[in-house]
Amino acid sequence: MERKHFLDNIRWVTVLLVLVYHVIYFYNAKGVPGGIGGFYETQPWDAVISVLYPWFMMLLFVVAGISARYALNSLSHKEFIKTRTRKLLVPATIGLFVFQWITGYFNTHMSGLDPLAEEPILSKYIYWAFTGIGPLWFVQNLWLFSLLLVLFRVIGKNKLYNALARSFQKDSLWPALLIVVLGFPILWAGAQCSIDLPEIVEDMDQETITAVVAGNIWNIHRPFAYFVPFLMGYYLFSHDSIQEKMARLSIPFLIVALALGTYNTIVMYGQNDIAPNVLRGWRCNLYAWFAILAMLSCFKTWFNKTNRFATYMTQSSFGIYVVHYVVIISLGYMMKFHTSLAPWMMYVILFFAVMLLSPAIYEIIRRIPFVRWCVLGIKKTEERSKKKEGTA
Secondary structure, X not given: OXXXXXXXXXXXXXXXXXXXXXXXXHOOOOOOOOOOOOOXXXXXXXXXXXXXXXXXXXXXXXXXXXXXXXXXXXXXXXXXXXXXHHHHHHHHHHHHHHHHHHHHHHHOOOOOOOOOOOOOXXXXXXXXXXXXXXXXXXXXXXXXXXXXXXXXXXXHOOHHHHHXXXXXXXXXOHHHHHHHHHHHHHHHHHXXXXXXXXXXXXXXXXXXXXXXXHHHHHHHHOHHHHHHHHHHHHHHHOOHHHHHHHHOOHHHHHHHHXXXXXXXXXXXXXXXXXXXXXXXXXXXXXXXXXXXXXXXXXXXXXXXXXXXXXXXXXXXXXXXXXXXXXHHHHHHHHHHHHOOOOHHHHHHHHHHHHHHHHHXXXXXXXXXXXXXXXXXXXXXXXXXXXXXXXXX
């Protein structure tokens, strides 16, 4: 099958947007949890969060679903699960103890203090590892979704996919238009999984605090909100006929997405974009839906090609994603608490650092035997293959 370069390009471009998002998010003043806090009561540049958050991770799951379809064309279920386990589950479990514990270390120091100061070093290390997941929630979800997809295929014998394939063969645009109309309520229904939680206050009992923490983890993973786009990628957007029909609607999709994105950004100025009531709302999900359609159709139309840089990013974007947050949280923390730099300088330094150091760290790790397997899920044979091909 001919390589779908537009999907490769969507994936690495979206990963770069994740890096930009995390630079802004880390110092956000919107109240989006996980960052270290902003510099001013409201920060216009925080609008980047409103522009990106509703759709960019959903888009990655759509592309992952499409890619799963293509992978299963040549792999058995057993081979698919084995490959996904090494590439996804290993970095999201063993990799926590080898590399991501650094994220956990800085997570525990976000207040500028060390709440584990009296604990033995082994206890600290274990705690840092388990709290160092960071952006690897995406990898954990993707591994679980891959297992569920295999289960769906076994139970349904892929009848739904084949039925849709027959329906999409007609030359008219109605299948694409039908997806536009019916896809939004399906996406919106999946987004209803976010749950409202009370804020943690000092007089809460431990059981309630534990329940709130578990609820926050649920809201971060948003399993149904992301499983739906993954399945859409597999069952709908992996069909060549649908990709061709959507490409014919790229400009209308782009116009609607830009209009909805502008509206959403204005409405959400200074507000928390990941509040459960926001994520369940029609505005956020309608914008997400048309942004996904616009990205898929526009990249199919104008960016279904590659070059040397795009080829490198296609091969490296997953590794860059895995390691990038360590750069952001460590350098961002050090600048906030241990320098007197102006805020704009912190943003500039953090931006260039994550864009340059993330690929550098990835390149170093992928050359270290065993460590590359733990952190990146890379086998030695894959490294040899890259060298033989003359690619990075």
